[in-house]
Amino acid sequence: MIGEFAKSVGIAGLAGVLTVQAQGALAIEPPGEDQRARQMEAFQSDAPGSILRLQPFRAAQTVPDADGAALTLTSLNPYVNSWFLLERRPEGGARQVFHLENAAPETWQISLTEDEGTPALLIADEGERYLCRPWTGDQSDLAAARDSGLPYAPLCDGRLYLRNEVAGSRTSREAVAEFLREHVLFGESIVGMIKGVFYEDAFMESGDTMEGADAGAVAAALGRADLDSRPVMRTSMGFDLVGAEGGGMEAGSWYAVEDAPGVYASAMQPGMISEAILRREGETNWLDSVERRADVYLAAFDLEMFEVGYELGTDHPGLEWSPRPHGAGRDWTTPGPDGIDSPAPLVMTGMLSPALTDRVAATFTGGFKRSHGAFRYGDYATYNHGHHYGFVVNGTVLSRLQPNLSTLYVLNDGTIGMRTWTEEDAALLPDIRFARQNGVPLIAPDPETGAGVPGPLVRHWGPGNWSGSANADLRTLRAGACMRTVEDRQFLIYAYFSTATPSAMARTFQAYDCDYAMLLDMNSLEHTYLAVYTPAEDGLETEHLVERMGEIDARERDGTRIPRFVGFSDNRDFFYLLRR
Numbered sequence: 001m002i003g004e005f006a007k008s009v010g011i012a013g014l015a016g017v018l019t020v021q022a023q024g025a026l027a028i029e030p031p032g033e034d035q036r037a038r039q040m041e042a043f044q045s046d047a048p049g050s051i052l053r054l055q056p057f058r059a060a061q062t063v064p065d066a067d068g069a070a071l072t073l074t075s076l077n078p079y080v081n082s083w084f085l086l087e088r089r090p091e092g093g094a095r096q097v098f099h100l101e102n103a104a105p106e107t108w109q110i111s112l113t114e115d116e117g118t119p120a121l122l123i124a125d126e127g128e129r130y131l132c133r134p135w136t137g138d139q140s141d142l143a144a145a146r147d148s149g150l151p152y153a154p155l156c157d158g159r160l161y162l163r164n165e166v167a168g169s170r171t172s173r174e175a176v177a178e179f180l181r182e183h184v185l186f187g188e189s190i191v192g193m194i195k196g197v198f199y200e201d202a203f204m205e206s207g208d209t210m211e212g213a214d215a216g217a218v219a220a221a222l223g224r225a226d227l228d229s230r231p232v233m234r235t236s237m238g239f240d241l242v243g244a245e246g247g248g249m250e251a252g253s254w255y256a257v258e259d260a261p262g263v264y265a266s267a268m269q270p271g272m273i274s275e276a277i278l279r280r281e282g283e284t285n286w287l288d289s290v291e292r293r294a295d296v297y298l299a300a301f302d303l304e305m306f307e308v309g310y311e312l313g314t315d316h317p318g319l320e321w322s323p324r325p326h327g328a329g330r331d332w333t334t335p336g337p338d339g340i341d342s343p344a345p346l347v348m349t350g351m352l353s354p355a356l357t358d359r360v361a362a363t364f365t366g367g368f369k370r371s372h373g374a375f376r377y378g379d380y381a382t383y384n385h386g387h388h389y390g391f392v393v394n395g396t397v398l399s400r401l402q403p404n405l406s407t408l409y410v411l412n413d414g415t416i417g418m419r420t421w422t423e424e425d426a427a428l429l430p431d432i433r434f435a436r437q438n439g440v441p442l443i444a445p446d447p448e449t450g451a452g453v454p455g456p457l458v459r460h461w462g463p464g465n466w467s468g469s470a471n472a473d474l475r476t477l478r479a480g481a482c483m484r485t486v487e488d489r490q491f492l493i494y495a496y497f498s499t500a501t502p503s504a505m506a507r508t509f510q511a512y513d514c515d516y517a518m519l520l521d522m523n524s525l526e527h528t529y530l531a532v533y534t535p536a537e538d539g540l541e542t543e544h545l546v547e548r549m550g551e552i553d554a555r556e557r558d559g560t561r562i563p564r565f566v567g568f569s570d571n572r573d574f575f576y577l578l579r580r
Contacts, residue, residue, distance in 0.1 A: 027078070027109035027110075027111055028059050028060070028061055028073065028075040028110070028111055029078060030057055030059055030078045030079060030430075031057065031058070035059075036057065039053070039055070039056045039057070039058065040056045042054075042056075043055070043397070043400075045339070046331065046334060046339060047333075047334045047339035048339045049339060049340075050340065051340055051342075051343050051346055052074070052085070054338060054339070054340065054397050054398075054400075055076050055397060056397075056429070057078060057079060057395075057430055058076055058077070059074070059075050060072055060073065061073050061112040063112050063113070063119040064119070065118075065119055067090065067091070068090070068091035069089060069090040069093070070087075070089050070091075071086070071087070071088050071112060071119050072085075072089075073087075073110070073112045074086075075110070076394075076395065076396045077395030077396060077430075079395060079412060079430045079431060080395025080412060080433050081105040081106075081109065081110070081395075082101060082102050082105040082394035082396075082433075083099070083100070083102075083393075083394045083395070083396050084099075084101075084102070084110060085097055085099060085346070086100055086121075086135075088135050098142055098146070098162055099162070099345060099346050099347045100155070100160050100161065100162060101160065101161045101163055101394070103158060103159055103160060103161060103353070103355040104159070104355065105394075108123050108124065108159060109124050110122070113131075115131055118133070119133070120132060120133050121133070121134070123159045123160070130156065130157070130159065132155070132157075132159070134160075141155055141156075142155070145162040145164070146162060146164060148164070149164070150164060150166075151163070151166045151350070151351045152164075152354050154354075158355075161353065161354070161355070163346075163347040163349055164347060165347050166314060166349065166350075167569070216242070216243075216256065218256075218262075218264070218302060218489070219242075219253075219254040219255060221489070222264060222300060222486055222491070223254075223486075223513070224250075224252045224253050224254075225252030225253075225266065225268055225273075225508075225511040225513075226252075226273065226274045226277060226511045226512075227251060227252040227268060227272040227273055227274060227511060228272060228274050229251065229271075229272040230250055230251045230253070231251055231272075232248040232249065232250055232251075233248065233250075233251050233267050233295070234248055235249060235295060235297065236295075236547050236548070237249070237265060237267060237545060237546065238543050238544040238545060238546060238549065238550065239257045239258075239260075239265050239299075239532065239543050239545070240258040240259075240543070241255035241256070241257060241258065242255055242256040242257075242258055243256075249266070249267045251267060251268045251272050252268050252272065252511070253266060254300065257299075257543075258534070259534040259535055260361070260532050260533075260534045260543075261305060262302040262304070262361075262579075263299060263300070263301055263302075263361070263362070263532055264299070264301075264302075265299050265300070265545075266297075266298045266512075267296065267297050267298070268295075268296050268298075268511070269292065269293050269295060269296065270287055270291055270292050270508055271287065271292030271293055273507050273508065273510075274511065277507055277510050277511055278507060283454040283459075283506070284454050284458055284503035284506050284507060285458075285501065285503040286503075287501070287503060287504050287507065288475070288501075291475055291499055292504075294497065294498045294499045294500060294504075295498045296495055296496065296497050296498070297495070297496045298493055298496070298512070299362075299494045299530060299532070299545055300491045300492070300493045301492045301493075302490075302491055303489075303490040303492055304489055304490070304580075305579060305580055306361060306362075306492075306577040306578060307410075307577065307578045307579075308408075308410050308416050308434070308492065308576070308578075309356075309410065309575070310366065310392075310393060310408075310410070310434040310573070310574070310576070311352065311565075312343075312348040312350070313348065313366075313570055313571045313573045313574070314348055314350040314570070315348075315369075315571040315572075316369040316571055316572050316573060317366070317367065317368065317369045317373055317389070317391065317399075317573055318369060318370035318371075319336050319338065319340055319341050319343060319370065320335065320336045320341040320370060321335075321336055321341075321374075321388075322371050322372065322374035322386065323371060324371075324372075324375060324376035324386060324465075325337075325375060325376070325381050325382070325385060325386020325388075326376070326382065326386075327382045328382050329375070329380075329381050329384070329385055329386035330386060331385065337374070337385035337386065337400075338388075338399050338400055343398060346396070349569055350565070350569040350570040350571055350572070350573075350574075351566070351568065351569040351570065352565055352566050356578055357566060359578040359579045360566055360577070360579075361532065361577045361578060361579050362531060362532045362533065362577040363529075363530070363565040363566065363574050363575065363576045363577075364494055364520075364530040364575050365479070365526070365528060365529045365572055365573070365574055366436055366438075366521070366574050366575060367389065367519075367520050367521050367573065368389060368438060368439075368467075368521060369572075370388070372467055373389040374386040374388040374389070376465070377462030377465075378460070378463025378464075379463070380440075380465070384402050384403070387402045387405060388402065389436075389437040389438055389439070390405070390407075390435065390437045391435060392409075392432050392433075392434060392435040392436075393434060394433065394434070395432065395433055397429075401421050401425070401426075401429075401432075401435055401437060402421065402437065403422050403423050403425075404421065404440070405420065405438070405439065405440065406419075406420060406440055406516075407420070407421045407425075407435055407436070407437045407518075408435070408436050408438075408481065408518065408575075409428075409432055409434065409435040410432070410434040411428065411431045411432060412431045412432075416483075416490065417483070418481070418482070418483040418516045418517075418518060419516060420440070420441055420444060421437065438518055438519055438520060438521075439464065439466070439518065439519050440455055440456075440457045440465070441455035441517065441518060442454065442455055442480055442502060442505050442509055442517040442518055443482070443506050443509050443510060443514060443516060443517045445515060445516065452482075452509065452510055452513070452514050452516060452517065453510070454506040454507075454510070455506070458502045458503055458506050459502075459503065461474055464502065466501075466519070474501050475500060475501050475504075476499060476500075476522055476523055477497065477498060477499055477500075477522060477523055477524065477525075477528060478497045478505060478519065478520075478521075478523075478528070479494065479495065479496050479497065479519075479521055479522065479527070479530075480494075480495050480497070480505050480509070480519050480520055481493065481494050481495070481517065481520055482495070482512070482515070482516060482517035483514065483515050483517075484512065484513060485515060492577075493509075493514065494520075494530055495508060495509070496546060505517070525546065525548055525551075526552050526572070529544075529564065530545040530549070531543065531544050531545075531563060531565075533566070542561070542563045552564055553567075554567070554568050
């Protein structure tokens with residue numbers, strides 16, 4: 001018997017299914033050519049009908065249970081090997097579906113098997129075979145995990161996590177902290193991070209040496225921004241910096257962050273930028289007197305030392321229609337631009353997996369929520385469903401990536417890129433582990449010179465979907481990111497603009513010699529949040545790009561801080577960096 005869940009992924013009649021009859025299966029293989037073609041056709045349709053049918057590379061295994069139930073395990077993307085759906089449907093009973101996450105997708109292969117006539121999850125690597133039956137017993141492990149209230153509840157001795165629905169920023173934070181302490185490697189470090197000291201002096205952070213070169217050498221390789229004025233600035237940056245004597249930072253220079261190898265910080269004001277950049281005609285609007293003197297804080301991450309990942313929040317960005325598109329850009333007959341308006345039965349936790357907390361180095365807020373993440377004006381509002389910003393998590397397409405949009409992405413081989421998405425880039429889809437789109441480019445490579453130049457819509461508020469403050473002012477608090485290559489080293493640079501227009505952002509990224517840059521989010525510290533986690537004697541400490549960002553972190557009942565995105569679920573999406 002095949003459950004309705006299995007049928008929903010197009011495997012009626014066992015087409016495209018690996019039905020395991022004997023012990024020894026080590027993985028769920030990707031679908032065959034014919035099945036993949038059918039699934040790709042559904043993926044590309046206006047209304048796939050479910051989040052499962054939005055996964056063109058999904059594959060499933062089904063085995064019968066002794067009591068007449070059917071068990072189906074679906075790998076949402078076998079190339080990535082991270083997210084799975086387990087369905088159990090007792091004969092004549094209610095269907096149960098569980099969203100599982102592989103705690104070590106690079107190591108463990110997950111499959112269904114039969115061991116002495118009894119179905120089991122087989123978790124295997126080259127030297128280990130582990131059988132797990134979390135659905136068995138009067139009080140099954142799956143039921144206990146679902147009732148735990150944890151965003152990630154461990155199963156199969158921690159090899160898998162059940163992703164549970166929780167309320168972003170309102171879940172039981174003390175329960176999560178206790179779980180991290182008891183079950184996660186370096187759990188005490190996380191508790192130490194939660195209870196870390198937040199320094200009042202924002203100008204005394206410093207950085208360690210790095211692979212192959214000390215921090216000073218790499219900071220020197222980053223050079224100095226192209227500025228005409230380089231005063232020493234006193235900032236409200238929350239990092240301790242090597243060489244920032246007395247808390248002062250020379251504008252445009254890079255400083256290593258203390259105890260955070262591979263992380264660097266800089267500060268400036270757009271009015272300091274070289275006139276050779278500011279006076280280039282036809283690229284941006286002129287900067288007004290306010291944004292010329294507004295502080296910009298930047299953090300650079302040496303990607304030789306970090307991996308990058310991305311998670312959705314419990315609520316945002318969402319999958320429903322934005323109210324912005326119009327005309328042919330809006331199809332009222334479908335619940336959302338991808339034919340769905342909910343990720344169910346997938347679960348968005350808004351929190352870093354506990355399997356990764358021992359390596360976390362930084363987190364920062366992702367991008368626009370769904371209602372703002374599409375175009376109201378210009379050509380992009382009228383086709384491709386209004387160009388809703390797409391996103392992919394752990395190889396699972398939650399919203400399709402749209403051409404013409406700025407995209408930060410990570411491939412299975414660890415490649416990290418930022419570019420304007422094209423139709424041809426669809427060939428990368430099997431290998432995309434993470435992706436997030438957010439508008440159009442602030443700067444992009446010039447086709448002739450390769451240098452980063454402002455995108456063609458930087459000067460156009462409506463067609464560029466640049467949005468503004470609650471008062472409809474184009475100049476507002478903003479965050480953006482860029483990619484830069486220095487002597488074959490790739491850097492991801494995050495920039496916080498205390499108030500700026502897209503033109504000031506573009507000119508700043510030009511001054512820092514970025515290759516490509518995109519907008520992230522805006523209007524509040526919550527939406528422009530960045531934290532770096534550094535080791536300390538009693539664990540880890542949380543430091544923020546801007547000191548006041550620490551107020552966004554939650555608190556336990558005794559007043560100790562809990563770091564956002566790491567210690568509790570949040571309703572917003574976020575990027576994270578892990579030490580390699």
